[in-house]
Amino acid sequence: MNAPVSDANRPLLEVSGLKKHFPLRGGFLGGVTGYVYAVDGVSFHINRGETLSLVGESGCGKSTVGKAILKLFDITDGQVVLDGRRIDNLPAGALRPMRRRVQVVFQDPFSSLNPRMRVRDILAEPIRNFGLARSRAELEERIAALMDKVRLPRDAVNRWPHEFSGGQRQRIGIARALAAEPELIICDEAVSALDVSVKAQIINLLQDLQQELGLALLFISHDLAIVEHMTHRVAVMYLGKIVEVAPKRQLFAAPRHPYTEALLSAVPVPMPGAQRERIILKGDVPSPINPPKGCRFHTRCPYAFDRCRAEEPPLRQTEAGHWAACHLHDLPAEQNPLAGAKGAAVLAV
Amino acid sequence: MALLEIENLQTHFRTPDGIVRAVDGVSFQVEAGETLAVVGESGCGKSVTAMSVLRLIPEPPGKIAGSIRFNGRELLGLSEREMRDIRGNEISMIFQEPMTSLNPVLTVGWQIGETLRLHQGLDKRAAEARAIEMLQLVGIPEPARRVREYPHQLSGGMRQRVMIAIALACNPKLLIADEPTTALDVTIQAQILDLMRDLKRRVGAAIVLITHDLGVVAEVAERVVVMYAGRKVEEAPVGPLFRNPRHPYTQGLLGSVPKLGSSLTGTATRLSEIPGLVPSLKQRIEGCVFASRCAHATDLCRKVAPALEAKAPGHLAACHYAPRESRGAAAMVAA
Structure with a gap:
């Protein structure tokens, strides 16, 4: 392998200006009648060994970002750079070695494993595809090691997916992702479908594997408590845009976007009688086919003023490493309702 | 006397592989006006318990034994006709999936009015007027227009509000909510939980909340049963x-x-x-x-x-x- 020399200081993944617009077809001749602006200009980076979480509600485009990085479809605009090399425009052949380095774990462990393949074959496929084993014995050795890593019994390789519970299947899904020896794993709601006690097992497993193997994770989730537990940094998405990015503690202690503030206050917490101010957003998320002008959040924002309806706020740095897209930060601090936002800090007593 | 008294409830299903004891000897009570949460993971029998109260378990293959008394009246001995007078009238239910639990080919107004026409003998016009009131109560804007709309024209959160309107139309004494916010986004979930708390104050129905989400339990329930x-x-x-x-x-x-x-x-x-x-x-x-x-x-x-x-x-x-x-x-x- 003549892989390019890695620069340890360079981010593993850099996404800039990413857009994905899905055409809507209809009418008499089936022409394009509009677009779903699923992802509309998203930029972020992930460092080696780091977990970045993408959070947001359904339809905000977080899964589309994951799929765009995996090149499961062509993107509309922007760049995806893996370890210094642009990968979004590579032809299939040149992309192949790059695919090995980015793997994915999907949400539903019942539909993401081929029911007609034994566990051994599910795990052998990526090893063979990327030529990672030189002999049959080495292949078997690697499969056994993968089973150990995800804490499944070695003899389970001869069984079929339907013989396993949801949590065990998710372990198989993780083993399959690890088989390619990736540097980045995209976890798209990887624990959302699991029961509470099994969820904890898989979260612990992912954290252990990250420590052991130095993996970077893009953790796509709508569950803020799990994100807080798992992540190093968080990016909050709303209607196809990132509205806030920050290191975990900064974001949870002092959110700098009204949407993040509302999300944090809306999460039900398992502490009866917890005293906190709840911000209940009115209405629903607008359609990504026809997103609002100006700031996309202004239709639900409790603090919106005239400028928000006319002008779209860019993502700007408010403190070191903390970026937010909100006009409120142009106001003097005493008029900025977010200046004193405490987020989840009110719970941490 | 409690509003609902469940004693040694056993709901078993006969399957080709043997008998599945989905609920195996569960007892609890619900007082008038209280909110009781039933929590547990998938397969613990919490939903089957709720379905058993309304006798929505198909028999066979299911079999319900034990005792379920509502307002002092034993439900397990009632005929299907007598049960129908209770469902949607004195005890009603909200299901998890607002997408699949509404009928897609009927207007929401018709679906809210259905229970009123059946249980309270209202005519079409009176039922629609009451349906508009109910939509207003659950916080749907422009209820007079929405009442003529079909479920696909509403968002997930709005559909769940419609489900709540249907459930509350006849002023039931007991509302069973089976994972009412699980399919919803966080901010919409906050809206629905807020609505349920508010309606409980105003309507005074007892609520049995079935959920796996301990956060929701802590926010809404007064008493908890763990299964x-x-x-x-x-x-x-x-x-x-x-x-x-x-x-x-x-x-x-x-x-x-x-x-x-x-x-x-x-x-x-x-x-x-x-x-x-x-x-x-x-x-x-x-x-x-x-x-x-x-x-x-x-x-x-x-x-x-x-x-x-x-x-x-x-x-x-x-x-x-x-x-x-x-x-x-x-x-x-x-x-």
Whole structure:
């Protein structure tokens, strides 16, 4: 392998200006009648060994970002750079070695494993595809090691997916992702479908594997408590845009976007009688086919003023490493309702 | 007399592989106007318990035994016609999936009015007028226009509001909500929970909330029943249950949930796991249902099913080793 020399200081993944617009077809001749602006200009980076979480509600485009990085479809605009090399425009052949380095774990462990393949074959496929084993014995050795890593019994390789519970299947899904020896794993709601006690097992497993193997994770989730537990940094998405990015503690202690503030206050917490101010957003998320002008959040924002309806706020740095897209930060601090936002800090007593 | 009294409820299903004991001897009561949460993981029997109360279990293959008294009246002996007078009228239900539990080819106004026409004999016009009132009550803007719309024209949160409007149309005394916010986004979930709290104050119906989400339980419930593998393992008022859980399963469940704000206190620790899997309900379980996954289990637990005992006033737990006094509980957790 003549892989390019890695620069340890360079981010593993850099996404800039990413857009994905899905055409809507209809009418008499089936022409394009509009677009779903699923992802509309998203930029972020992930460092080696780091977990970045993408959070947001359904339809905000977080899964589309994951799929765009995996090149499961062509993107509309922007760049995806893996370890210094642009990968979004590579032809299939040149992309192949790059695919090995980015793997994915999907949400539903019942539909993401081929029911007609034994566990051994599910795990052998990526090893063979990327030529990672030189002999049959080495292949078997690697499969056994993968089973150990995800804490499944070695003899389970001869069984079929339907013989396993949801949590065990998710372990198989993780083993399959690890088989390619990736540097980045995209976890798209990887624990959302699991029961509470099994969820904890898989979260612990992912954290252990990250420590052991130095993996970077893009953790796509709508569950803020799990994100807080798992992540190093968080990016909050709303209607196809990132509205806030920050290191975990900064974001949870002092959110700098009204949407993040509302999300944090809306999460039900398992502490009866917890005293906190709840911000209940009115209405629903607008359609990504026809997103609002100006700031996309202004239709639900409790603090919106005239400028928000006319002008779209860019993502700007408010403190070191903390970026937010909100006009409120142009106001003097005493008029900025977010200046004193405490987020989840009110719970941490 | 409590509003709803369930005693030794057993709902079993006959399958080709044997009898599945989905609910195996569950008893609890619901007082008028209170909110009781039934929590547990998938397959613990919480939904089957709810369906059994409304007799929505197909018989066969299902079979309901025990006793379910509503307002002092035994429901298990009633004819289908008598049951129909109760469903949607005195006891109503909200389901998890607002997408599939509304009829796509009828207007929402018609669906809200249906119970009113059937149970209260309203005519079409009066039913529609009442449907508009109900839509207003559940906070749907422009109710006079929305009442003529079809479910596909509404968002998920709005559909769940319509479901609540249908459930409350006849002023039921008991509302059973089966995972009412699980399919919804966080901000929409907050809206619906807020609505349920507000309506409860105004309408005064008792609520049985079925959920797996401990956060929702803490925010809405007054009392909690914890189910595991078809049995009730713990029951307590919401405060004591979260502060001082007595059953090892409840302790494990609470320890396995990450808490918002944990990174800020510096107390973020590894989540506690409950090892292993939920036992199959096809075999009769001798002894404690949780013994196979419990760190404290002994031979006694594997042989003898622990009885539900009051460990503190109003606090029941089915565990041989759960301490009776709150002083001892800390020692148990630390052990």
